[in-house]
Amino acid sequence: MQWAPGSALTFRGMGILMVKTMVAKSGRTVTQYEDGSISIGQKRGYLSREAAFDAAEFFEMLRDEERGWWRSPADPHMVCVEGPAGRDGRRTVKVVDEDTFVADHLNDRVLDITRPTAMQRAARDFLLAHPVPKPWHEAEPGQFWRVEHMGLVETCRVDDVNERYRFRGVDGGGTHVDMPVTHPSITGAVQLVVSEPSSQAGLASIRGAL
Numbered sequence: 001m002q003w004a005p006g007s008a009l010t011f012r013g014m015g016i017l018m019v020k021t022m023v024a025k026s027g028r029t030v031t032q033y034e035d036g037s038i039s040i041g042q043k044r045g046y047l048s049r050e051a052a053f054d055a056a057e058f059f060e061m062l063r064d065e066e067r068g069w070w071r072s073p074a075d076p077h078m079v080c081v082e083g084p085a086g087r088d089g090r091r092t093v094k095v096v097d098e099d100t101f102v103a104d105h106l107n108d109r110v111l112d113i114t115r116p117t118a119m120q121r122a123a124r125d126f127l128l129a130h131p132v133p134k135p136w137h138e139a140e141p142g143q144f145w146r147v148e149h150m151g152l153v154e155t156c157r158v159d160d161v162n163e164r165y166r167f168r169g170v171d172g173g174g175t176h177v178d179m180p181v182t183h184p185s186i187t188g189a190v191q192l193v194v195s196e197p198s199s200q201a202g203l204a205s206i207r208g209a210l
Contacts, residue, residue, distance in 0.1 A: 022061055024054040032058070070126055078122035082130070091132070091184070093123040111185050131182045136189035139165060139181045148188040149177050155192070 020032045028041040028051070038058065040051040064071060064079070072078040077099045083092035090107040097103070097119065106123040113120055131137065139145055141160040146153060147167050154177050156167040167186070169177040179186070 022058050024057050026050065026054055028054055030054050030058040070129070072122035072125050074125065075118050075122055078118060080122055080126040082126075091127060093126050095119045095122050095126075108184060127184055131184055134182075134186075134189075136167075136186065136191075137182050139167070139189070139191070141165060144170070144192045144194070146190045146192055147177050147186060149179075149186050152177075 022030045024030055024040075030038060030040050032038045038055065040054050063069075068081055070080045072080065077097060079096045079098060081094050083094045083105055086092055086107055090109070092105055092107045093110075094103060094105050102119075104119050106120060108127055110116060110120045110124045111127060113124070116124060136145060136147075139158045141158050143158045145156050145158065145167060147156045147169075154169045154171050156177050157170050158181060159166050159168050165181045167177050167179055167181055167183075167189075
């Protein structure tokens with residue numbers, strides 16, 4: 001499900017009825033009722049000039065949702081949609097610039113570009129916001145995993161950093177892995193189980209598993 005930048009969707013069932021709400025960028029709540037009417041903030045039946053912008057944002061969100069579009073928070077005029085996998089199996093993203101009507105198909109190599117264009121940045125943000133679920137996405141802090149990344153295989157510990165789980169290499173000098181467990185550039189990972197992962201013996205056994 002997609003929504004416009006700065007917005008959040010909530011669906012609340014009321015028997016066979018459904019109420020849809022969105023928090024607009026202004027901070028006001030836009031609500032659509034079962035009869036099709038909408039309210040903005042505490043008002044119904046009248047739209048001020050400011051509230052009209054909220055309504056426009058709401059209907060843009062509905063249109064994007066129906067079409068399966070995702071808007072870049074950094075560049076709202078950049079619209080993204082998942083494309084078919086390439087011949088090499090890589091994920092692809094179609095990006096359309098609504099200001100210029102220029103479109104492009106980009107693959108997940110955009111994740112490795114250090115100075116992306118606006119289109120490349122939109123594709124990268126889309127991929128990061130829509131990771132394909134993998135077993136290692138469920139990794140828990142304190143676990144050790146063998147992680148494949150950029151052609152390398154490294155032993156990593158899962159750390160909780162500001163309530164976000166990260167793989168961190170424990171092989172010593174030269175380690176390359178320090179990233180979220182959901183990072184799409186990770187091509188594979190296998191959990192390693194030892195009896196005493198906190199001990200030197202346990203850590204040695206994990207390294208030896210490679």
